[in-house]
Structures are given as C-alpha cells and as structure tokens.
Amino acid sequence: MKPICKKEYLELKPPGFGDTVADKDRILQALKPKYGDVYISMSTLKFYYKLLRNFDWELTVTMVHNSYSWEIIIIERGNTTDKNFAYAADLGSTTVIMQLVDLNSGNILGEESIVNHQATYGADILSRIFYVKDNDDHLKEIQQCTLSNFIELMDKLYSLTGISPAECGALIIGGNTTMIHFLFGIDPWFIFSTPYTPSFNRCEFISGRDIGLPFNGLVYCFPSVANYLGGDIISGLLTTDIHKRSELALYMDIGTNGEMILGNNEVMIGVAGAAGPALEGGISKQGMRASAGAVDSVRIVNNEMIITTIQNEKPIGICGSGIVDLLAEMLLEGWIDYSGRFVPGKSERIVLREGEYAVIYAWENESGSNEELLFSQTDILNFMDTKAAANTMVAFLLDELGIVPQEVKRIYMAGAFGTYINLESAITIGLYPDLPRERFVQIGNGSLKGACMLLKDEEELLAVESIVKNINYLQLGEAKDFLSKMYAAKFLPHTDFTLYPTVMENIKHRRCKEDSISNG
Amino acid sequence: MKPICKKEYLELKPPGFGDTVADKDRILQALKPKYGDVYISMSTLKFYYKLLRNFDWELTVTMVHNSYSWEIIIIERGNTTDKNFAYAADLGSTTVIMQLVDLNSGNILGEESIVNHQATYGADILSRIFYVKDNDDHLKEIQQCTLSNFIELMDKLYSLTGISPAECGALIIGGNTTMIHFLFGIDPWFIFSTPYTPSFNRCEFISGRDIGLPFNGLVYCFPSVANYLGGDIISGLLTTDIHKRSELALYMDIGTNGEMILGNNEVMIGVAGAAGPALEGGISKQGMRASAGAVDSVRIVNNEMIITTIQNEKPIGICGSGIVDLLAEMLLEGWIDYSGRFVPGKSERIVLREGEYAVIYAWENESGSNEELLFSQTDILNFMDTKAAANTMVAFLLDELGIVPQEVKRIYMAGAFGTYINLESAITIGLYPDLPRERFVQIGNGSLKGACMLLKDEEELLAVESIVKNINYLQLGEAKDFLSKMYAAKFLPHTDFTLYPTVMENIKHRRCKEDSISNG
Incomplete structure (x- = not known):
C-alpha cells in the first residue's frame, strides 16, 4: 500500500546550545531524504510548536500527499505509526456515507450513513438550489448543513470505533458538482442556468479546519468534468479498469440522474441526463x-x-x-x-x-x-421514459464512437440501482444492453469505493488526472437523431428487436411454455 | 522589472451553451501559456466567482509569485493593468515603516511609519516576551497588536495616496525573528531560553486575510537564520553585492543589537549580539x-x-x-x-x-x-562596552575567515545608526575598521529596502534562498579568545594601534597642531 496518509516516526537530535536549526526545519530536514520537500502550514505549526519541546524529540508526523508534496498535518508524541486512519465519503444528495479506513491494514473499520441534512431544504436538489439563490445567508446555512453531515458521521464513527477525527489524516469525498459547490459555500446556480457552466470543477487539497470541519486532516474532493458529470462518477470510474485497458467498456450509473461513460485507456466519452425519479420509486x-x-x-x-x-x-x-x-x-x-x-x-x-x-x-x-x-398504465409509461432516457444515452455514446453494442467488452453498473437490480430483468426491459452476462460487473457505491481506493494508494491521483483529462463530455441534446433514438427506445425492450436477441429468445421460450401449459 | 505581483488583462470567450470549462479553469487555461499552472485558492474563488459573470469576461487578474507558482489574489473588471501596487515593510521592534510601491513604475508612492504598538507591553523586547510567556490570551493580544501596526499603516497610506489595501497584491516584511513570531502568534520564548532555537525560521507566502490583515494579498516575511539573525538582516543583505561578488565584504547593522555578516558569493559567516542601548542614547x-x-x-x-x-x-x-x-x-x-x-x-x-x-x-x-x-566618565565606559562588542564581533569574523581587515573590500553600514553617524568619527573611536573611506557604503534601512527590492523583482527570491543557505551563523560566546578580544577592544580606537593607522595619524596631526597653537 502507498496510502495517501503516511506516518513517520522520528527520533530527532534535540537542539543543542545555540542550535540555529528551527524546530520546523529540524522536522522537515529529517523527512527530506525520504519525502523531499515536506510542507507544514503556519496554522499546523501553531497548533503543535509548544508540544514539540515536551515530546523529547521522539515524535510521529502524519503526512498527506497533497498533489504537490507531502504535508504534515498531525504531530504526536512517541511512536504511533501502528495507527494510521482516514475517511472516505460519498456525499450524495440523498444519503451521505462515510467509512473509517485503517491505512496500515487497508481494512474498513466502520461505515455510517445518514440522510443528507440538506433534505431540510427540499428532497430534490433543485429546491435547495432555489433556496440559496441570491441569498448568501441561505448559502451559508446550506454549507453548514453540508458540513454537519460529515461532523455527525465522524461522531458516529468515533462512537463505533473509538477513533476520533483528530487521529484521521484525510477525508476523500466523492460528490456531484452541486454537492461540492454547497460544501465550499459556492452558489451552484450557474450549474443549472444557461450556459450550465460550473464555477469550478476541481479544488486542491484543503485543510479540514479551513472549511469548518473539526479536524486538521486534508480534504480532497474528486474533480468534476461538467455540471452533471461530477466527482462521484470520476471516483467510481477509478474503481474500474476502463482507463487502464484498450478494450471498450461502459460505465452506467442510473439514479435520479443517469451518467454513462464509454471508452478505454485512450479516450472516454461521457453523457448525463435526468433519468427521472422512476428508479427510486418516485413515479408510482x-x-x-x-x-x-x-x-x-x-x-x-x-x-x-x-x-x-x-x-x-x-x-x-x-x-x-x-x-x-x-x-x-x-x-x-x-x-x-x-x-x-x-x-x-x-x-x-x-x-x-x-x-x-x-x-x-x-x-x-x-x-x-x-x-x-x-x-x-401511467406508471408504466412514466417508467418507460426513464428507461428510454438511459437507453438513448447508451445508444448516443455507441453512435459517437461508431461501434455496435457487441464491441463493449465490459459494463460497470454503479449505484444502488445497479447493485440491487436483477440484471436479467433489466436487460429484458432494455435498460441495459443485451450482452453476455459475464461482461456485467456490479461495483456498488463507486463514489465511496473510489474514495477508499485513493486513500489506500496516492498514486491513483495520477489516474484521476488522466481520467478527467481523457473524458469528453457530450451534450445529450446535441445528438442529431436524439428524438428518434428516444422514441425507438420507448419500447420493451426496444423497437429494434435485433439489439436484444436473448430477450427475444426468452420471450419466445416463456410464451411457448405458457402456451403449452395452458394448452396442455 | 519582474515584479512579484503581476497583472494580466484577459478577454475571455464567454461560456457557450453547455460549456463544461468551469469559470475557474477558463481563467487558469488563459494564463497557462504565459504563466504555467496558476493557482487560485477556494477562498479567493469564493470571493470573486459571482462577479465573474458580471464582468463580461473582460477582466484583470492580479497574481503573486508564491515561490512555487503564480497565485491569483485579485480579480477586477476590465483592464486595470495600469495600476499595480504592493507594500514593503520593516517590522522593527521600535518602529514599523511601510512603503506603498507602484510596481509598474517602481516608484515609491508613499511611506509612513509608526511606533510599534507592541511598545504598550514594554519598550524593550524582553518585557514583551515575558508578557506572553505561558499566556495564550496575551500572545493573541500581542499578535493583534502587531497586525494593528500594518492595518494602521495601510490606512495612513490610503489617506496619503488614495490606494486601498484591496488594490495591493503583496506585503513583504523584513523583521527580526521575534517580531515574525509575534506576527504569526507564535510564542518566541524558545528564542530567548536555552538552547535559543526558534520555532521556525521561515514561512511560505500566506494570504493576508488568513493572518488577519484586511486584504487578500500575499504576505511574505524574509526568513531568519537564527534567533538573533532575523529576516531584517537577510532583507538588508539582499540590497548589497555581498552574495554576488567574489571579493569579501562586511555587513554591519549596529543598534540595540549588533548583527554582522562577513563573506562573499561563496560563503558568509554571521554573528549577532547585544550591542547595548548606547547607540540609541540609552546609556547616559x-x-x-x-x-x-x-x-x-x-x-x-x-x-x-x-x-x-x-x-x-x-x-x-x-x-x-x-x-x-x-x-x-x-x-x-x-x-x-x-x-x-x-x-x-x-x-x-x-x-x-x-x-x-x-x-x-x-x-x-x-x-x-x-x-x-x-x-x-561612567557614560564613556558604558559606551565603550558597546563599541567593544561591535569591534569584537568584527574581529571574530575576520579571525574565523583568517583574514586581515584590509582584505575586506566593502563595508555596508545598515540601520539608522549607520545612516546618521559620522564615518570618520566612528572609525576614530574604533567602531568601524580603519579602511579606505571609499569602501564604506551607507544603505539606510536595509530591511525596508530589501523588501522593496523583492517586490520589484521576484527573481530575488532565489537570491534570498542562496543567502540563507550560505550564511553560517556563529555563536559569539564560542570564540576561544572572546574575552581577550573584548578587553583589547575596550580602548580607543584599540589596544592594537596598527589596526588604526589613519586614526593614529590624525591623532598625531591634531595634537601637533594643537601643541603648535598653544606653543605659538
């Protein structure tokens, strides 16, 4: 493991009479041979400088790799290298989930989830956005509310494991573009109004204390690619092999919104769109x-x-x-x-x-x-809109690369829906393409898993950069034959039966059997 | 000029429909060809992101070179490149002086000075240190007090020039080790108690807002080399040629403390010690x-x-x-x-x-x-202690390099004392070495001048690093024959008359003339 937080035990020579090497430099110099130029912020130094003299110069530093260099964020007395902890989180608009990870063993020591406190301001994301629009006090409220999710989850994990936030070196967050805007107290209005351009897609590692979290660890949010293609998807992609292999693969995260990525280690194209609340039971x-x-x-x-x-x-x-x-x-x-x-x-x-x-x-x-x-009947037709949207997105991506479904060698199904759905049924109604079943991989909560993965291997930061760089985000609305694709998809499984050979076979088989029974 | 703050006017393509390039990236991408990877903190982005959309994408960014990269700290509407301002300051324990510099012309637009507000807690530095010892509230008080110096000076410069802190991109500070500890709210006790090792000698560029100053510009403090060899001296050295030329030169800053540096572009040795209050009139x-x-x-x-x-x-x-x-x-x-x-x-x-x-x-x-x-008579003997201390420091440095005074090709006299003193008199009493007068250079307030120089040329940051790296700080107390040197120096000009040939000549000449007058 090359975890993003490292601990190093140092037995330093105490300063001798008139020693001009400052406490700060004493530590940085000791780390230099192994870690290069290590950084410590003035606020971190301020937190620990008095203690240093009480530690007899036998101390453990916790460092986080902040993209540029290792940064010291915790200093403890004696040798505490046997304890190295950090958080991974999925900041969903509905649910926020957090894991406490032991970076020595790689084990997940605990997981807690809560309903996103933002729900107070509306179950759907749009009502929250309207709540903060042109109102800085409301924006601060919802930022506090977003932070309180993490504070509560840290508390819960503390109760569960006895490990406090002060012992944790990092928090990696997968969240969609709007959620990350809320987290930093930046109005996401631009995401939802023309030209739909976010204020930012990425931010550097930032001290938890600086954004109002009760720990000195560094916070990293997966970068987003576009308004509707957020860090949660980038995090999920990290858990797959799409960016590593030359064979084409498809990543599908279908929820209230659908996000689809098609590509390989050279190029990725992505598309996103409202899938509707169907899959969370909202249509009936x-x-x-x-x-x-x-x-x-x-x-x-x-x-x-x-x-x-x-x-x-x-x-x-x-x-x-x-x-x-x-x-x-x-x-x-x-x-x-x-x-x-x-x-x-x-x-x-x-x-x-x-x-x-x-x-x-x-x-x-x-x-x-x-x-x-x-x-x-109305419920069915509503659901078929969702199904058609998902189907159209995939068709659009295939068209863009000029390939047929068979050329997709692997399909990653992310999200709660991808986890609990019966794959055979989903293919039957045309929600997923009709491909050999062994090509389908359920990855569960990709956002959370990717965060956890990055915690355990700081080199994945490079993979994140390469994924973000390689993804070409396409506007669904710009597909030339968008409406005809959409219309064609409003059939079960599809108007083009040849795309669903095994489904047609099944239907034939089942109906024959049925007929034989009723006739028998 | 390659000023440490640069302004760049950008006429950006407004985001088109569904443009995925975030506002932040739009700006950074425009700057990349000329400035490489430019950084903008989340707090700066938060300050400006709403305005961006009102600027019609014609805007001016102010960037500061923070050692690693250019960092955006101000964004303004339209083209404001004709205005580019920053502050240089000398944070003295007695007086704080600040200049407002026009980085387009290099002109100093205004200078203001005030008595350091810390004086409320004691005229001498030691009583301030005792005031904050083991008392975090007092430490905060004195930090606030230190910051209030700059706030008041910014106000004064605003009144004088009409240029507000919001228009200024940087503040470069020369100050001694204790002053910089106070500025960051770090207890300087360790500087004054054995083993006399500071908590830190250097800090990175830091946002003014982050340390409590009313502007978003970056603050840089010259690094110190040891407890008594502070950033004010490093700043002063920057204004000289010592670190650029192979010939040996001596830097002398005599005040309440004396700091001396001897060296050239390869090696520098430094020493510091209490000179006593003599030179500020405190002995009589x-x-x-x-x-x-x-x-x-x-x-x-x-x-x-x-x-x-x-x-x-x-x-x-x-x-x-x-x-x-x-x-x-x-x-x-x-x-x-x-x-x-x-x-x-x-x-x-x-x-x-x-x-x-x-x-x-x-x-x-x-x-x-x-x-x-x-x-x-007592006043004279007290003064001679001060004179002897200064003299001993120089003798110590010469001995360490194994050279005779004549090999010192240039002597820089820094500080108020070096500025107003009569050079001939100072040599006569043995405070300065008896060398050809044209080798002496008055540099005035080196701390302030060096800060101003760095503002105008960011490449001087490299010179700062090289100076700090090359200085070898010596403990005056470790000089083997310290006491005999000190004793030898307690004569006017010195017990070793051969070291002061022109002085002896003058004495002879003046006394002869006098004799001839009284005899004539």
Whole structure:
C-alpha cells in the first residue's frame, strides 16, 4: 500500500546550545531524504510548536500527499505509526456515507450513513438550489448543513470505533458538482442556468479546519468534468479498469440522474441526463425507496405472481428493483405488450382502476384492510421514459464512437440501482444492453469505493488526472437523431428487436411454455 | 522589472451553451501559456466567482509569485493593468515603516511609519516576551497588536495616496525573528531560553486575510537564520553585492543589537549580539533618541566645542551620532586618553560632578535655567562596552575567515545608526575598521529596502534562498579568545594601534597642531 496518509516516526537530535536549526526545519530536514520537500502550514505549526519541546524529540508526523508534496498535518508524541486512519465519503444528495479506513491494514473499520441534512431544504436538489439563490445567508446555512453531515458521521464513527477525527489524516469525498459547490459555500446556480457552466470543477487539497470541519486532516474532493458529470462518477470510474485497458467498456450509473461513460485507456466519452425519479420509486403512487416492506422482486410462475419484500415485511409499496422485475416478468408473460400496454385478460390481476388498467402486484392486508397495491398504465409509461432516457444515452455514446453494442467488452453498473437490480430483468426491459452476462460487473457505491481506493494508494491521483483529462463530455441534446433514438427506445425492450436477441429468445421460450401449459 | 505581483488583462470567450470549462479553469487555461499552472485558492474563488459573470469576461487578474507558482489574489473588471501596487515593510521592534510601491513604475508612492504598538507591553523586547510567556490570551493580544501596526499603516497610506489595501497584491516584511513570531502568534520564548532555537525560521507566502490583515494579498516575511539573525538582516543583505561578488565584504547593522555578516558569493559567516542601548542614547542620563533638540554632531576647533542639534532646537540631550562625535573629537584633542579616561585640565569643560569627571557638551539655557548637559566618565565606559562588542564581533569574523581587515573590500553600514553617524568619527573611536573611506557604503534601512527590492523583482527570491543557505551563523560566546578580544577592544580606537593607522595619524596631526597653537 502507498496510502495517501503516511506516518513517520522520528527520533530527532534535540537542539543543542545555540542550535540555529528551527524546530520546523529540524522536522522537515529529517523527512527530506525520504519525502523531499515536506510542507507544514503556519496554522499546523501553531497548533503543535509548544508540544514539540515536551515530546523529547521522539515524535510521529502524519503526512498527506497533497498533489504537490507531502504535508504534515498531525504531530504526536512517541511512536504511533501502528495507527494510521482516514475517511472516505460519498456525499450524495440523498444519503451521505462515510467509512473509517485503517491505512496500515487497508481494512474498513466502520461505515455510517445518514440522510443528507440538506433534505431540510427540499428532497430534490433543485429546491435547495432555489433556496440559496441570491441569498448568501441561505448559502451559508446550506454549507453548514453540508458540513454537519460529515461532523455527525465522524461522531458516529468515533462512537463505533473509538477513533476520533483528530487521529484521521484525510477525508476523500466523492460528490456531484452541486454537492461540492454547497460544501465550499459556492452558489451552484450557474450549474443549472444557461450556459450550465460550473464555477469550478476541481479544488486542491484543503485543510479540514479551513472549511469548518473539526479536524486538521486534508480534504480532497474528486474533480468534476461538467455540471452533471461530477466527482462521484470520476471516483467510481477509478474503481474500474476502463482507463487502464484498450478494450471498450461502459460505465452506467442510473439514479435520479443517469451518467454513462464509454471508452478505454485512450479516450472516454461521457453523457448525463435526468433519468427521472422512476428508479427510486418516485413515479408510482405506491412507489417507494428500497426500505422495509418494499416489494423488491417479482416473478410470474404459472401465471401466478410471486413477490418478496425487503426484510420480509408486509408489502407497502414497490421499489426500483421490484418495478424492473414486474415489468420484465409481465413482458415475458405477455401481460403487457412491447409498447408497455396491458393486455387485459392475460391475468386476473390486470384490472381497471380509476379509468385505466393497472396490475395488482400485492395486497396490503393489515388490520382488517385489504387495500390493493397497484402499478398503473401511467406508471408504466412514466417508467418507460426513464428507461428510454438511459437507453438513448447508451445508444448516443455507441453512435459517437461508431461501434455496435457487441464491441463493449465490459459494463460497470454503479449505484444502488445497479447493485440491487436483477440484471436479467433489466436487460429484458432494455435498460441495459443485451450482452453476455459475464461482461456485467456490479461495483456498488463507486463514489465511496473510489474514495477508499485513493486513500489506500496516492498514486491513483495520477489516474484521476488522466481520467478527467481523457473524458469528453457530450451534450445529450446535441445528438442529431436524439428524438428518434428516444422514441425507438420507448419500447420493451426496444423497437429494434435485433439489439436484444436473448430477450427475444426468452420471450419466445416463456410464451411457448405458457402456451403449452395452458394448452396442455 | 519582474515584479512579484503581476497583472494580466484577459478577454475571455464567454461560456457557450453547455460549456463544461468551469469559470475557474477558463481563467487558469488563459494564463497557462504565459504563466504555467496558476493557482487560485477556494477562498479567493469564493470571493470573486459571482462577479465573474458580471464582468463580461473582460477582466484583470492580479497574481503573486508564491515561490512555487503564480497565485491569483485579485480579480477586477476590465483592464486595470495600469495600476499595480504592493507594500514593503520593516517590522522593527521600535518602529514599523511601510512603503506603498507602484510596481509598474517602481516608484515609491508613499511611506509612513509608526511606533510599534507592541511598545504598550514594554519598550524593550524582553518585557514583551515575558508578557506572553505561558499566556495564550496575551500572545493573541500581542499578535493583534502587531497586525494593528500594518492595518494602521495601510490606512495612513490610503489617506496619503488614495490606494486601498484591496488594490495591493503583496506585503513583504523584513523583521527580526521575534517580531515574525509575534506576527504569526507564535510564542518566541524558545528564542530567548536555552538552547535559543526558534520555532521556525521561515514561512511560505500566506494570504493576508488568513493572518488577519484586511486584504487578500500575499504576505511574505524574509526568513531568519537564527534567533538573533532575523529576516531584517537577510532583507538588508539582499540590497548589497555581498552574495554576488567574489571579493569579501562586511555587513554591519549596529543598534540595540549588533548583527554582522562577513563573506562573499561563496560563503558568509554571521554573528549577532547585544550591542547595548548606547547607540540609541540609552546609556547616559541625558542620552536620547535622534529627535528635535538632540545634539547630533560635535567638533572641537581651537579647543572650543561646536555642536549642532536636530532641527536646530535648543539642546536637550545627545543622540548616538553626537556621542560618537564627542568621543572621537575628545580623543583627537587629547581630552580623553586611549582608555577613554578624561585628562583633567585639557579643557574648562572637563569638570568634576557628583564625584566623577564629566564633560559639559552643552547648556540647556531655557527660561532662566542654565543647566549643564553632561557626558560622564561612567557614560564613556558604558559606551565603550558597546563599541567593544561591535569591534569584537568584527574581529571574530575576520579571525574565523583568517583574514586581515584590509582584505575586506566593502563595508555596508545598515540601520539608522549607520545612516546618521559620522564615518570618520566612528572609525576614530574604533567602531568601524580603519579602511579606505571609499569602501564604506551607507544603505539606510536595509530591511525596508530589501523588501522593496523583492517586490520589484521576484527573481530575488532565489537570491534570498542562496543567502540563507550560505550564511553560517556563529555563536559569539564560542570564540576561544572572546574575552581577550573584548578587553583589547575596550580602548580607543584599540589596544592594537596598527589596526588604526589613519586614526593614529590624525591623532598625531591634531595634537601637533594643537601643541603648535598653544606653543605659538
């Protein structure tokens, strides 16, 4: 491991009578042979200079590699090299997650997550942006609020592990462009108003204390590439091999927004766009986040629907993975057609409610009530907008490189959706391309994982730079045949069946089986 | 001129629709061809990012070269390159002086000075050090007090020139080690207690705002070499040719402390020590600083004493240059002998007062009173301690390099004392070596001048580094024959007459003339 924080134990010669080598230089000179010109800020020196004389010149310095040089950020008495800790974090607009990492072993000692405190100012990011617009007090509020996420998570990790922020040398953050603007108290309005150009895409390593965090460690935020292609994606890409290998790979992070990157070690093109709230359950009256009681998987066997729920609670709604399963199974069984429309009569569960068809995917049978849980025709069509958006983005990228899907040798699925979704179902409805299944890699929370990776290997900073340099961000709206692509994608799996050979095979197979059963 | 602050006018292409080049990068990219990787801190960006959009992308950036790269510290609308200002300052323990410099023309637009506000905590530096010892509140107080000097001087220069701190890109400070510790709020106790090792000798460029000054410009303090060899001396050395030429030169700054440097472009050795308050008038009851009414020159012609006073006011005391003249003239005329003792009868002015001999150098004849202004035998002996200290330091340096005085090709006299003293008199009493007079160069306030020089030429930073690297600081107390050197120096001009040939010639000449007059 070449962690981004290093500790070095020094046994220094105490200053002799009239020794002109200042305390600061005494330490820097000792480090020079191994670390070159090491930096210590005046504020750090101010924090420790009195203690130095009490340490008998046997001390441990914690250094962080700040892109330019090693910087001393903690000085401790005696030899504490057996303890070397730092934080990795994913600053999501909904959830903030933090890990405490042991940089000697590489182990994750603890992980905590909280709902982003910014939610007080609106569940969606746009309402937060309007809250701070032209109001510096509100901007400060939301910056404080952003910082308080980290402070609370540090507290939680302290309770969990007994390791305090004062012992941690760095905090690496993956977050989207807006989140990082909020973190530094910079109004993200420009990101959302024409010409959609951020105030900044990158910032240097900065002292935690300087931005209002209760530790002297250095904070690094992954740089962003564009307004909608943030540091969270760069962090995620770091966990993949896209930038290392010549074979083409696709990175897909589908959530409220969709971010897609296609490329290899030479060139990467990226695109981003609103995917809609569909995948977080936001499109249906009974759609919900992935929490207890959410229907998270659906199968139709012998024309009977079998569901599971999170934590096996009684069903109260349906989450993203459940929706994808539901649509895939209904398509395979012919309950809906290629345009996503219900085929009435295919099942008793397909019912007319409030003037439109809907499927009863479960019943909420609590305290005597037996309310139907419905997914309506409108819900399906809304979901297909999201699916079409994701599909169009991928088609756009393939077109730009002039390649066919088969040439994509690996597909990285990032984010919660990519983690919990049933891959087969997602391909069935055309959300992911129909490629050999072994090419798909789930990477989970790429933003958090990339942050953790950078903590453990400072040389990854070079990879970050190379990724950022190589990515060409494309405007989705500039695709010439954008609307026709979008329209073509509003089918299940797609208007061009040849793009989905295994899906078509499955449909044929399932419907034959079904027919044989009903005929048998 | 290659000033340390540069301004660059930029006419940037406004961001087009979906332009992913962030505002920050737009500016940095424009500067890159000419300035390489330019840095802008998050706090500076935060200060200006909203304005950028109002500037129609026609703007002027002010950059300071911070040793590593150019750093943007001011952004203004339109083309303001015709205005480029910065401050140079001498942070003396007694007086703080600041100049406002026009970096386009190199002209000094204004100079102001004030009594160092720290004086509230004691006229001498040691009482200030005791005030802050083990008391962080007091330390903060004295830091604030140090900063308030600069704030007041900036105000004064604003009133004088109409140029505000917000328009100034840098502040370069020459100050001794203790003063710079106070400036950063770092307890200088270690400088004064064994082993006399400072907490730091150098600090990087730091934002004015970060240390509590009302401007965003960068502050640079000349590095020190040892506890008593501070940045003020390094700054002064910069104004000389010592570090550029192979011939040996001597730098002498005599004040309350004496600092001496001997060397050339290859090696420099330095020594420092208490010179005593003699030269600022502190040894005599009637000694005083150089202000109105101070006797500042003395001549004895035909056994009659002729004096001048500062601003031609009625005499009220005697300052350093007056004392040196008085002693030199009395020695030349034989009123005192080589050991500094009065020769009674040589003049009616030599009188017995309070049990010892003294010379009446003037009468204070105001409002009927006619009080005698006296310089006593004790005053002379005290002064000779100071003279001997300075002399011993020089002898020590010459010995260390194993050279004779004649090999010193140039002598730089820094400080107020070096500026106002009569060179001939100073040589006569042995304060300066007896060398051809054309080798002596008065440099005035070297600390301030060096700061000003660095403002005008950022390449002088390299010279600063080379000076600091080349200086070998010697402990005066470690000189083997320190006491015998000191004893030998307690004669006027010296026990070794051969070291002062022209002085001996003068004495002979003057005494002969006198004899011929009295005999004639």
